[in-house]
Amino acid sequence: METATTLVDVAAKRLAEAIVTGELAQGQKLNEAELAERFGMGRGPLREALRRLEGQRLVSRIPNAGVRVIILDRKRLEDLYAVREALEGMACRLAAEQMTESEVLQLQDLLAQHETQIEKDGGMVYSQSESDLDFHFLIARGSRNAMVMSLLSGEHFQLLRMCRYRTSRNAQRPRPALTQHRQIVEAIAQHDGELAELLMRRHIRGAWQSIRALIDAEELSASVPRKENS
Amino acid sequence: METATTLVDVAAKRLAEAIVTGELAQGQKLNEAELAERFGMGRGPLREALRRLEGQRLVSRIPNAGVRVIILDRKRLEDLYAVREALEGMACRLAAEQMTESEVLQLQDLLAQHETQIEKDGGMVYSQSESDLDFHFLIARGSRNAMVMSLLSGEHFQLLRMCRYRTSRNAQRPRPALTQHRQIVEAIAQHDGELAELLMRRHIRGAWQSIRALIDAEELSASVPRKENS
DNA sequence: AGCGGATATATTGTCGACAAAATTGCAATA
DNA sequence: TATTGCAATTTTGTCGACAATATATCCGCT
Numbered sequence: 001m002e003t004a005t006t007l008v009d010v011a012a013k014r015l016a017e018a019i020v021t022g023e024l025a026q027g028q029k030l031n032e033a034e035l036a037e038r039f040g041m042g043r044g045p046l047r048e049a050l051r052r053l054e055g056q057r058l059v060s061r062i063p064n065a066g067v068r069v070i071i072l073d074r075k076r077l078e079d080l081y082a083v084r085e086a087l088e089g090m091a092c093r094l095a096a097e098q099m100t101e102s103e104v105l106q107l108q109d110l111l112a113q114h115e116t117q118i119e120k121d122g123g124m125v126y127s128q129s130e131s132d133l134d135f136h137f138l139i140a141r142g143s144r145n146a147m148v149m150s151l152l153s154g155e156h157f158q159l160l161r162m163c164r165y166r167t168s169r170n171a172q173r174p175r176p177a178l179t180q181h182r183q184i185v186e187a188i189a190q191h192d193g194e195l196a197e198l199l200m201r202r203h204i205r206g207a208w209q210s211i212r213a214l215i216d217a218e219e220l221s222a223s224v225p226r227k228e229n230s
Numbered sequence: 231m232e233t234a235t236t237l238v239d240v241a242a243k244r245l246a247e248a249i250v251t252g253e254l255a256q257g258q259k260l261n262e263a264e265l266a267e268r269f270g271m272g273r274g275p276l277r278e279a280l281r282r283l284e285g286q287r288l289v290s291r292i293p294n295a296g297v298r299v300i301i302l303d304r305k306r307l308e309d310l311y312a313v314r315e316a317l318e319g320m321a322c323r324l325a326a327e328q329m330t331e332s333e334v335l336q337l338q339d340l341l342a343q344h345e346t347q348i349e350k351d352g353g354m355v356y357s358q359s360e361s362d363l364d365f366h367f368l369i370a371r372g373s374r375n376a377m378v379m380s381l382l383s384g385e386h387f388q389l390l391r392m393c394r395y396r397t398s399r400n401a402q403r404p405r406p407a408l409t410q411h412r413q414i415v416e417a418i419a420q421h422d423g424e425l426a427e428l429l430m431r432r433h434i435r436g437a438w439q440s441i442r443a444l445i446d447a448e449e450l451s452a453s454v455p456r457k458e459n460s
Numbered sequence: 461a462g463c464g465g466a467t468a469t470a471t472t473g474t475c476g477a478c479a480a481a482a483t484t485g486c487a488a489t490a
Numbered sequence: 491t492a493t494t495g496c497a498a499t500t501t502t503g504t505c506g507a508c509a510a511t512a513t514a515t516c517c518g519c520t
Contacts, residue, residue, distance in 0.1 A: 032471075042506075048281045063472090065471090082377075087313065090315070145309045145312055146315070238473085261501075263500095271464090
């Protein structure tokens with residue numbers, strides 16, 4: 001196949017991937033001509049892709065001065081997790097109230113997969129992290145709220161992956177997360193919305209605490225404040 | 231002054247305005263060449279503006295088939311208000327906990343303005359509705375959460391204005407809303423986060439109930455189900 | 461030697477033209 | 491008359507070139 005979709009889609013996807021994985025460093029200025037060259041396309045499609053990423057808040061544009069990759073600092077992550085707690089908490093309550101039995105089964109299947117996966121290769125945290133997002137998305141879908149789904153699978157998804165890549169060299173915590181997932185699924189299976197919301201909020205808050213600790217430690221180790229302006 | 235900003239900004243602003251006010255009907259297909267002609271610019275900037283609006287969910291694009299104005303149906307509004315309840319409830323709690331005294335004063339000033347305005351011209355609901363959003367944005371700013379602020383002042387803002395234009399020919403309810411606003415400000419002034427969140431959530435839920443009633447009545451009157459496909 | 465300004469370079473913003481795809485309209489056939 | 495296939499037209503997707511703006515370089519001056 002040549003180009004299944006449009007060039008803008010290709011560019012947006014590759015750019016997002018490069019930003020998320022850190023291939024394009026945070027705060028780095030992006031050169032349109034160079035990127036267009038690298039992707040083998042004109043500047044037009046690339047600019048449109050950048051505009052889309054702008055909407056997803058992966059880059060920010062200063063008129064006549066180009067676009068830069070966002071800087072995912074502590075404050076931004078804190079804001080993101082606050083938003084997630086509110087949004088996914090709500091979604092989890094709605095999901096518990098509305099999910100069909102087959103959807104609950106799907107969720108339990110996913111959970112079982114995670115369990116065996118963690119059982120087998122106890123350290124393979126990366127894939128767990130990736131499919132942790134599947135778990136959250138499945139629940140968002142259960143809420144029947146298209147806006148939450150699109151936020152979670154769009155900009156939140158990218159920012160969370162970006163955060164993981166940033167903190168992945170340090171240890172994760174798959175086991176407590178799995179336990180919490182199990183509790184959440186159980187509450188959903190019993191259609192207990194109130195409990196499901198509470199558990200999900202606690203789960204996300206716990207994740208933030210864990211990430212915050214990592215970031216603080218990281219910032220402490222890199223405490224030599226060398227200027228990196230312009 | 232000629233063009234204070236870039237053409238893309240101009241196009242995006244005019245398009246958003248046209249969509250919000252209904253000048254461009256919901257579901258209508260947008261012709262790039264025609265719009266570029268109308269705005270006196272090339273198709274390039276216009277396309278980029280459309281991509282930005284795509285990010286704000288004011289239009290949706292189908293590859294090789296053009297962009298269409300979103301349809302703000304009942305379901306979409308219901309989703310929006312659920313998101314608002316969760317998000318602004320959270321923001322209101324944070325605002326109550328973190329706002330400075332001068333910020334609280336600002337809020338009280340705004341409230342007083344609304345009171346005198348409603349006192350004077352009891353029916354002038356439009357401006358009230360517009361500045362109702364100021365009220366909500368001031369609180370979002372008090373939360374110190376940039377993500378909430380940007381959501382509220384970006385896509386939520388536009389969608390809410392769009393909703394108002396759609397239901398403005400019917401009666402609004404400025405007085406109960408004002409009372410609720412007063413309660414919320416009081417809770418914030420006392421830095422009672424829990425109460426502030428509860429009141430804000432109730433306020434938004436109430437607004438949704440009111441709007442839902444309007445929409446249902448409207449859909450009932452236009453109950454002749456004529457097909458409007460393609 | 462340090463600073464200010466002017467020139468040169470690089471990068472973004474915009475336009476017009478061409479290619480590819482989809483839609484429309486027509487006509488021929490069952 | 492309905493339907494299917496083909497052709498013409500419209501519309502989107504993409505590219506390359508030019509204009510406007512910002513950034514970097516270098517030279518003269520105090």
